[in-house]
Amino acid sequence: GSNGSAFSARFHSGNVSAGRRGALSLFFNGNTTGNLKRLSYDVINTSGTDSLIVELSTDGGNTFSVIDTAASTAGGWRNKVVFFSTTSANSVLRFTGRADFGSTDIGLDSVRLEELPPCTGSPNAGTIAVNSSSVCTGSVVNFTVSGHTTLQSGLTYKWQESDNNSLWNDIAGTQSATTANYTFTVPANYTSKYYRLAVSCNNGSFVFSNSIQLTVPTISYAAIPYTQSFESVWSNGCSTRDVPEAGFWRNTPFTGNTSWRRDNDTTGGGWTNMNNPAAPTGASASSRYARFHSSILTTGTGTFDLFLNCTTGNATKEVKFxxxxxxxxxxxxxxxxxxxxxxxxPIGSVLTTSNATNFWDEVSIPFTSTSATTVVRFVAYATGTNTSDIGIDEVSVSAVDCAQPQNVQVTAITPAGAGATRATVTWNNVAGNLGYEIAFAATNTPPSFGDVVLPNTVTYLDTTNVPANSNAFAFVRTFCAGGATSSWAVVPFVAPCAVGAIPYNEGFESITTANTLPECMSATQLGTLTLTYLSRQTTYFRKPRSGTKFASFLYSTTNRHLFSRPLLLQAGVQYGAEVWYVSDGTNIAGWDSLKLQIATSQSQAGIIQSLARVAPVPNSNVDTNYVRVAGNFTPTTTGVYYLTVSAYGNSAPWYLSFDDLQLAPGNALPVTISSFTAERKGSTNLLQWITSTEANNLGFEIERSADGRNFTKVGYVASSATNGNSTQPISYNFTDALPLTGNNYYRLKQIDKDGKTSYSNIALVKGNFGKELTLTAVYPNPATTTLNVLMNAPAFSKTQIVVTDLAGKVLNTYNYQLNAGDNTLSVNVAALPSGTYLIKAICDNGCESAVKKFFKQ
Structure with a gap:
């Protein structure tokens, strides 16, 4: 039971159909001296949607009216107190449980019903208090009372208000016989007022509590120069400790998670928690700062206004923080x-992420104002993505003789080694400037001086003194009349990698940790699937081609790119490029494409030309030698380029390993195939191709596939070039006299005299599928252990192969799935005795193929 007792009344709602009810009624004589009664009871209902309803009848139970309800009490037993009036001798209190067929029951305990005695003499009005005496439109005001007379019938509580603490008016809707506290929301156009509680007894006596004045803070405009470091405890503006200085600041909303507060105020703003501060301390070695609790918001905006008198000094002002x-x-x-x-x-630019290491960025924003009613507004925006809050600190506003440049950006940075090492620096032009001073450094310490440039909004900055591939900083400040200079505007950026040496050869031997890339290489759209290795792997046969280290892609249905470091290539010069690959794991198809490409940036959008393509990637290279993919590139413009390896998969082909990415002046291709076609000629297929150049070429193997993935050799054509070398076009052809009935996919496997190979693109001759299931051949015949059955199917279907003796007795059946076109099925006949047998196929709709005879040795 409740309060440590042993038992309670119980309604078995957890085992009763939803909506069913059970009532427990208390009959009592309410004809007592005072009409006001007090009911106190404890209830428990720890889960679900079941509920307890309390009703009163004054006519012996004929009619009832609800006086209280109790729903979920997840925290355990809860006490409830209800006041009601009755003088009926036939009064009934009814406790009704309503079931939800949940997992827990409803409990009732410690029921106490008592008459409130009539008030006598003069009551006590007590002392009132308020949550905040400084209020604004929208403020929720909570008046509470302590020490007042309670639990007597005949009492009346009524709240009053006054403009001058002298003439009082009753507040409509506040009169009560049982409740003394008062809550309201401050309306628009509210003016300061006094409040008090009036308590009266039906014997004619009445008393009043103390009075409290609610005031509306007035706006004051601070003189400049003005500074605020947020170190002191904040003042009450529209709520509790909601502004750093009353009058000069306004915080909207002034309470809740979207309100600003001093960073360590755990209660003033009514925040849900104090998690995720913006920084461990304030800026410039201070302790405190202003904080917006964005990290616990999915969305929301907080406004922080500073009111200033900007009539003094130059029209150009500057807010720094x-x-x-x-x-x-x-x-x-x-x-x-x-x-x-x-x-x-708006002034300045949108501020997003700051320095993740030092937490604080210094910001300086100029603006123009000579108004005595100037307002500088800080607006914080939450998006639900932050794991830490927003903070501002060391706010100052002053008139300046020389404004700092704004919106400084560093772009178009030339990598070291690619000619002059420069960067493009831009900013918004400052009115009245006499020029600018620019500096560049590897640290963010402001320099003493910089290079002087003429008035403009763009310049080039020499960056030779900053190491490549490192953090760097650009500084810009304004020159003004009288020799004045603004403060430095500082912008961080990353100095790019130095260009790689040509010839370029990347074998991944420089890495010291697995799953990292050599310096200045990058990979995009790879997530955790960019893999590099320090040695051969024991699973799926991932291995290097040379040295001990290499890289791999794990399959994905999105394009995956591996970019070289920047390479400076000259216009009009032909460069040969290559990469070596091997397919890992079991013999599983799924790599649709492998490309060797050229890009102008380390991104998919920067790719400008494909040099070579293997599509699909052969799946017959499992744990065999690496295969070379090569192509040529002649840039039309001298500049920085990136050699790129790209791959794309559509199922689960496991790993594709790479090694020895290379680029050098010259021709990388031993053979350049300018065209390759295949077409049906009657009952045969004709293949034709042209080479534009050949170097060290032995010849071509012709490979054929029924599905575009699994290829077998069907012919060979030797090189027609003298000694395998030619710079003139040469035409070749090959006739496939026995093509497959369905689709025929062809590719050329070009073979160098030194054994190196490369593959052409794939040419397709579409097949003429039969209209019915056909068993076209069986071999070898006679057979010993395995009989190969060649089937042609008009569409993807199921079939059953049936083996019988010459009398038609079924000896074995085998079930298969057929693809459209030609299919080769392997039938195990090892257990059959030597002799002559018949074999046929039955399709899934009952049709049968012709019968073939075979012999078992």
Whole structure:
């Protein structure tokens, strides 16, 4: 039971059909001196949607009215108190349980019914208190009372308000015989008022509580220069500790998770928790900062306004502050109003992520204002992606003689070794400037001076003193009249990798940790499936071609790219490129394409030309030698390029390993096949191809496949070039006299005299599928252990192979699935005695093929 007792009343709602009810009624004589009664009871209902309803009847149970309900009490027993009025001698209290067929029951305990005695003499109005005496439109005001007279019939509680603490008016809707507390939401256009509680007894006596004034904070405009470091405890503006200085700041909303607060105020803002601070400490070695609790929001906006008098000094003003936002897509934007907040304009750029190591970025934004009613507004935006909050610190506003450049960006950075080492730096032009000063360094320490440039919005900056492939910083400041200079605007960026040496050869031997790439190489759209190895693997036969290290792709249905480091290539020069690959794992098809390509950036969008393509990748190279893929590239423009290996899979072909990615001036291809075609000629297929160049060429194996994946050799054509070398076009042809009935896929396997091979693209001759199931041949005949059965099917279907003796007695049956076109089935006949047998096929709709005879040795 409740309160440590042993037993309670119980309604078995957990085992009763949903919606069923059970009532427990208490009959009592309510004809007592006072009409006000008090019911106290404990209830438990730890889960589900079942409920307890409390009803009152004053006519012996003929009619009832609800006076209380109790639903889920997940925390255990809960006490409830209900006040009601009755003077009937035939009063009934009914407790009705309503079932949900859930897992727990409803419990009732510690039921107490008592009469409230009539009030006598003069009651006590007690002392009132309020959650915040400083309020704004939308503030929720909670007045509470302590020490007042309670639990007497004949009492009346009523709240009153006054403009001057002298003339009082009753507040409609606040009169109650049992409840003294008062809550309301501050309406628009609210003015300061006083409040008090009036308590009266039906004997004519009445008393009043103390009074409390609610005030609306007034806006004051701070003189500039102005600074705020947020170190002191915040003041009450529209709520509890919601502004760093009353009058100068406004926080909207002023409470809840979307309100700003000092970073360590655990209760003032009513935040859900204090998790995920923006930074461990404030900026510039300070302790505290202003914080927006974006990390626990899926969406939301918080506005933080600073009111300023900008009539003094130059029209150009500057707001400076430190900003922290180390991850995610949450952001901060600064706006300015010169008409007291009636309208706003954005200044500066949208601030997103800050320095993840040092937490704080210094921000300086100029604006123009001579208004006495200027408002600088900080707006934080939550997107649900951050794991830490947004912070600002060390806010200052002052008039400046020389404004800092804004929107500084560093783009078009030339890699070291690719001619002059330069970067394009842009910014917004500052009005009235006499020029700019630019500097560049490997650290973010502001320099003493920089290079002077003429007034403009773009310049080129020499970056030779910054190491390649490292973090770097560009600095820009403004020159103004009288020798004045602005503060430095600083922008971090990454200095690109130096270009690689030509000839280029990447064998992955420089890596020291698996699943990392050599310096300045990159991979895109690979996730965790970019794999590099330090040695041969024991599973799926992944292995290097040379040295001990290599790279692999695991299959994916998206394009996967491996990019070389930057390479400086000269216009008009032919370069030969190659990469070596081997298919790993079991003999599973699924690699649709392998390409050797050229890109102008390390991204899929930067790929400009395919040099060689293998499609599909042969799956017969399992644990065999690496295969070479090669192509030529002649750039039309001197510049930085990236050699790229790309692959695409459609099922589960396991790993595709790479090694020895190379590029050098010259012709990489021993044979260049300019065209390759295949067409049906009567009952045969004619293949024709032309080579534009040949070097060290031995000849061509012709390979055929029924599915475009599994190829077998069907012929060979020797090179027609003298000694295998030619720079003139040469034509070749080959006739497949016995093509497959269905689709025929052909490719050329070009063979060098030194044994190296490469593959052409695939040519297709579409087949003429039969209209019915056909058993075309059986071999070998006679057979010893295995009989090969050649079937032609009009479509994908199931079939049953039946073996009988000459009398037609069924000896064995075998079930197969057939693809459209030609199929070769292997039938095990090892257990049959020597002799003559018949074999036929039965399709899944009952049709039968012709019968073939075979002999078993």
């Amino acid at each position: 430190f900003y922290a936002n180390t991850n995610g897509t949450d952001s901060l934007r600064v706006f300015v109003s010169t008409n007291g907040g009636t309208s706003f304009s």
